Amino acid sequence: MNETELLARLREEVPLEDASAQAERLFLAGLFDPAGSARRARHPMARWWGRPQLTGRLALAGGLSLAVAASAAAVAGLVGGPGGVVTGVPQPGGGRVAPAVREMAYRVAAAARQQPQVSPGQWVYWKEARLEDGAMRHFEVWTTADPRKAAFVANGKVYPVDIVPPGGQITSCTQVGSRSVCKNISHAEALKEAPKQYIGQPQGSVIPPQGGGGTGFTGEMGPIPVAYADLGSLPSSPEALDQYLADLKGPDVGLDPPAIREFDAIENMITSYVMPPQLTAELYRALGDIPGVTVDEHAVDVAGRPGIGFISPAYSDGSTSEIIVNPQTYQLTGDNSMDDGHTVSFGNAILSEALVSGPGVQP
Amino acid sequence: MTEQGQRPDLPARPAGGDAEDDAAVIRRSRNEPEHFAVLFRRYAPGVQRYVRRRIGAGAADDVVAETFLAAFHQRSRYDLECESARPWLYGIATNLMGRHRRSEVQQYRMLARTGQDPVTEPFTDRVDAAVSAEGQRGPLAAALARLPAAHRDTLLLVVWGDLSYHEAATALGIPVGTVRSRMNRARTSLRRSLATAGEPEPDGPHRDWSAVTRVKES
Numbered sequence: 001m002n003e004t005e006l007l008a009r010l011r012e013e014v015p016l017e018d019a020s021a022q023a024e025r026l027f028l029a030g031l032f033d034p035a036g037s038a039r040r041a042r043h044p045m046a047r048w049w050g051r052p053q054l055t056g057r058l059a060l061a062g063g064l065s066l067a068v069a070a071s072a073a074a075v076a077g078l079v080g081g082p083g084g085v086v087t088g089v090p091q092p093g094g095g096r097v098a099p100a101v102r103e104m105a106y107r108v109a110a111a112a113r114q115q116p117q118v119s120p121g122q123w124v125y126w127k128e129a130r131l132e133d134g135a136m137r138h139f140e141v142w143t144t145a146d147p148r149k150a151a152f153v154a155n156g157k158v159y160p161v162d163i164v165p166p167g168g169q170i171t172s173c174t175q176v177g178s179r180s181v182c183k184n185i186s187h188a189e190a191l192k193e194a195p196k197q198y199i200g201q202p203q204g205s206v207i208p209p210q211g212g213g214g215t216g217f218t219g220e221m222g223p224i225p226v227a228y229a230d231l232g233s234l235p236s237s238p239e240a241l242d243q244y245l246a247d248l249k250g251p252d253v254g255l256d257p258p259a260i261r262e263f264d265a266i267e268n269m270i271t272s273y274v275m276p277p278q279l280t281a282e283l284y285r286a287l288g289d290i291p292g293v294t295v296d297e298h299a300v301d302v303a304g305r306p307g308i309g310f311i312s313p314a315y316s317d318g319s320t321s322e323i324i325v326n327p328q329t330y331q332l333t334g335d336n337s338m339d340d341g342h343t344v345s346f347g348n349a350i351l352s353e354a355l356v357s358g359p360g361v362q363p
Numbered sequence: 364m365t366e367q368g369q370r371p372d373l374p375a376r377p378a379g380g381d382a383e384d385d386a387a388v389i390r391r392s393r394n395e396p397e398h399f400a401v402l403f404r405r406y407a408p409g410v411q412r413y414v415r416r417r418i419g420a421g422a423a424d425d426v427v428a429e430t431f432l433a434a435f436h437q438r439s440r441y442d443l444e445c446e447s448a449r450p451w452l453y454g455i456a457t458n459l460m461g462r463h464r465r466s467e468v469q470q471y472r473m474l475a476r477t478g479q480d481p482v483t484e485p486f487t488d489r490v491d492a493a494v495s496a497e498g499q500r501g502p503l504a505a506a507l508a509r510l511p512a513a514h515r516d517t518l519l520l521v522v523w524g525d526l527s528y529h530e531a532a533t534a535l536g537i538p539v540g541t542v543r544s545r546m547n548r549a550r551t552s553l554r555r556s557l558a559t560a561g562e563p564e565p566d567g568p569h570r571d572w573s574a575v576t577r578v579k580e581s
Contacts, residue, residue: 003503003553007522010503013486019427020420026428027403031396031435035529110397185493278395285397 028103104295104308105288111330113281118274118355120146120228125350125363131302131344142359145274146228151359158360223294226265228273241282259290263312266290267323271348273333287323297326301334303349309336319345385448389441400433402448407431409449410456413524418463419470419482426463430456445533453524454534457516468508475505499557506556510549517542518549 019027118124122145130137142151142158151160216240226234234240245330246261269275287293292313299309299322307324314320322336334349354363383391385402392399398563410430414423418565433455434441436446441451460467474480507515520531521542528546532539 003550003557004518004522006499006557007503007507007553008520010500011480011483011523013483014412014416014420015486016408016412019403019411020424022424023407023411023427024403026424027407027431028400030432031399032429104395106400110400113397115397281395281397 025100025103028106031102031106054312061358101293101295101310102288105166105284105286105310108308108325108330109281109284109288112284113277115277115280115331116355117276118145120144120148122274123356123358123361124274125352125354125356125361126350129303129349131347136302142356142361143274147273148228149359187190226269231273231275231279234279241286259292259313261316262290263287263293263321267312267321267335270323270332296322297327299336301349302336302344303334303351305333305349307333312340371375384446386441386443386446389438390443392435392438396435399431399438402434402452403431406449406452409524410452412462413453413519414456414460416482416523417519418460418467420485422463422466426459428455429459433458434460447530450526450530450533453520453526453530454536457520457524457534460570461512464512471504471508475501475508480504502560503553504557505560507555510552514545514552517545545560 039176123142124145126141126143128139128141140153143149149160151158153159187278191312229348235244266287270280270283287310290313296311296313301307301324306327308327308330309322309324312321318340320338322338323332324334324336325331326333332350334347336344336347339345352363358363385405386526388398388401392401405426411423411427414426414430418426430452434452441448445451470481474482480500500513507519510518516535517531520526520534521528524531524534528542532542535542566571
């Protein structure tokens with residue numbers, strides 16, 4: 001036994017074991033320690049998207065008309081979810097980034113990155129539950145990943161829907177007070193609107209033919225901050241993506257604090273598109289960098305399933321939004337809108353999702 | 364748990380994480396930052412033990428986290444020709460522990476003087492008393508306290524960090540020849556300290572380590 005062998009036995013009782021929780025937490029908290037937080041504070045953002053449930057509706061009638069009508073109906077009805085869904089109370093907006101939030105965002109991002117690459121035209125099957133206006137609805141829908149095409153089920157029949165039909169008259173309607181103001185728009189104008197519709201991860205349903213008219217489609221409509229076609233041009237580095245999100249501009253500057261508008265942007269993209277996994281991961285990572293976002297480890301989606309929720313800072317009316325992921329797989333399972341930070345007034349739960357060969361094909 | 368072990372409470376290891384060498388992980392982490400956690404899973408247990416043995420558990424958490432964060436922020440400068448990041452990480456940890464040099468030495472002195480080791484106290488429920496009372500700990504600790512810091516760093520990287528001379532040279536950014544010379548001097552100091560303390564010369568006939576080992580395992 002020489003001196004180095006003796007030395008090797010000194011303090012040998014210090015065990016080889018997992019890194020302490022504190023060391024891990026410090027590491028994870030610092031992993032994405034963003035200069036971004038400070039950068040956001042220096043750059044008041046201009047955002048042009050609003051809360052999903054406050055946006056308008058898209059209607060396609062007979063496959064020939066595009067009618068856009070503002071509707072606040074989606075936020076009506078201050079009801080609880082199944083069993084009275086209650087989530088954690090978020091901190092006031094603008095707070096510091098909590099290490100636990102960043103850590104969870106990191107975990108979800110890591111899981112998101114494992115998802116398969118999906119081409120824009122790939123058909124995706126969704127089965128969802130939706131709480132709206134106090135009522136639960138279940139529906140099936142097929143969309144392409146990009147989401148330019150969709151198909152819905154009504155009365156046992158699958159109805160393909162092209163978000164912007166190639167011909168015919170296209171009418172855009174906007175609700176002004178109690179009146180609906182409509183105008184004809186060109187196909188090109190409709191195409192400009194189309195990539196921004198919430199037809200993606202699907203909030204819509206079919207209106208069966210009535211009075212001799214064609215099949216209609218209603219779906220949540222709203223501007224999505226980045227068109228699907230532009231996703232590929234988003235910055236690839238975390239810092240650059242943070243900067244990009246922080247610098248988006250829009251007409252309703254100042255309606256909500258920057259942190260809320262950024263949360264909305266990420267929520268809209270995550271719940272509306274089937275994106276490249278790398279980008280999805282980056283958006284989750286960015287979510288963890290938003291000041292005031294909290295994590296609810298006892299979140300419940302509108303289908304009553306437990307999950308982990310990322311809760312937005314409170315809006316000016318005290319309401320919040322929540323992105324919910326599966327507590328084991330970290331996959332997106334739904335999103336909620338909550339009044340006063342507690343009661344779910346609106347929400348979607350993804351009951352099933354799968355890549356399929358075409359519209360109407362069951363997984 | 365080995366240094367290659369999988370932590371159950373961290374995100375699922377990214378595809379290919381097991382098969383990737385460290386250089387590949389670092390290369391990938393330049394575009395996928397969270398992938399750097401693969402290195403944390405691989406090496407944090409070992410780095411933590413190395414750091415704890417030197418400065419104690421109390422300060423180790425910060426040093427371990429800072430080691431991996433420093434590495435993360437320096438990953439763009441990592442030489443991708445080096446397949447193993449282990450020497451790099453242990454070198455960073457060693458440098459960071461420089462801030463704790465005074466307390467490290469004080470703890471060696473306390474052990475040499477009193478036989479009480481503040482570093483191992485948190486783990487005394489895991490260790491057999493026969494090992495704790497082992498008489499050569501004092502002279503060894505005294506020798507460590509007297510070593511020049513650079514020699515101590517080299518010695519402990521090799522003995523406690525289990526690095527080869529070449530890896531220690533990489534970790535410290537010094538030539539392998541310098542590692543050899545530091546090791547020779549450090550080992551000489553240990554031998555002298557052990558001899559001065561009246562203990563049998565290393566390799567002497569009276570030390571029954573096998574018996575100690577048996578007690579530990581019982």
